[in-house]
Amino acid sequence: MPDSPAPLSARFRQATADDHRRAEGRPFVQDLLRGRLDLEAYVWLLRDLLEVYQGLESGLEAAPEGALPPPLASPALRRAPALESDLRHLHGDDWRTGLEVSPPALEYGEHLRGLARSFPQGLAAHAYVRYLGDLSGGRIVGRQVQKAFGLAEDHGLAFYAFPDIDDVDAFKARFRGALDRLGPESDAEALVEEARRAFHRNGAIFEELQRRRAARAP
Numbered sequence: 001m002p003d004s005p006a007p008l009s010a011r012f013r014q015a016t017a018d019d020h021r022r023a024e025g026r027p028f029v030q031d032l033l034r035g036r037l038d039l040e041a042y043v044w045l046l047r048d049l050l051e052v053y054q055g056l057e058s059g060l061e062a063a064p065e066g067a068l069p070p071p072l073a074s075p076a077l078r079r080a081p082a083l084e085s086d087l088r089h090l091h092g093d094d095w096r097t098g099l100e101v102s103p104p105a106l107e108y109g110e111h112l113r114g115l116a117r118s119f120p121q122g123l124a125a126h127a128y129v130r131y132l133g134d135l136s137g138g139r140i141v142g143r144q145v146q147k148a149f150g151l152a153e154d155h156g157l158a159f160y161a162f163p164d165i166d167d168v169d170a171f172k173a174r175f176r177g178a179l180d181r182l183g184p185e186s187d188a189e190a191l192v193e194e195a196r197r198a199f200h201r202n203g204a205i206f207e208e209l210q211r212r213r214a215a216r217a218p
């Protein structure tokens with residue numbers, strides 16, 4: 001008998017392990033992690049992430065019933081409202097008009113909106129890359145951001161808080177279980193491709209923001 005295929009969550013992890021290492025090593029991410037980012041560049045990142053999460057979350061909300069088993073599209077994960085709150089605190093009320101979204105973030109948002117129409121289950125791969133990342137390394141980054149900018153708990157740190165998730169490890173296990181129930185097997189390759197694309201598109205944003213920093217330096 002042929003071996004049954006590995007669960008999708010294990011395939012995602014394995015197929016993106018190198019992408020994850022590369023993402024962690026990008027200069028923008030390293031500076032974020034080491035508290036070397038200035039507030040202006042951090043706000044650019046939040047604005048770009050908002051574009052991405054708006055695309056992702058509008059698609060997750062509109063996905064056909066049953067396409068994405070819970071908790072893949074759980075409201076407890078939603079990051080767009082948290083990002084808007086952080087932008088208001090850290091940049092001010094003019095964040096909607098005063099900040100430019102980078103081209104790779106605009107393209108990523110477009111990609112997600114297209115996927116919502118053509119292959120809604122594909123959004124699960126992007127939810128995996130963003131939300132499991134936020135629930136994992138994101139917690140480490142949040143502590144650094146708090147220190148670097150001297151922020152109080154309730155001031156500009158909403159992006160890192162998941163008030164409706166009590167037990168993060170149990171939630172991550174349920175999230176992986178839901179990925180493993182996504183069918184059919186014939187879609188698995190396309191989903192793994194989408195997870196890799198998600199890392200590449202996130203990487204393109206970090207690269208662009210790093211270029212913007214370099215261009216701004218005196």
Ligand code: HEM
Binds near residue numbers: 020029129172
């Ligand atoms: C700031 C640098 C980063 C650090 C320190 C970091 C750290 C970590 C750690 C420790 C885990 C393991 C959690 C566990 O086993 O449950 C993890 C998982 C993960 N991270 Fe990151 N990460 C970083 C950046 C990123 C970025 C930029 C992305 C994507 C945009 C990302 C996406 C993920 C994903 C999808 C997982 C789940 C892997 C799996 O278990 O299948 N991470 N990260």
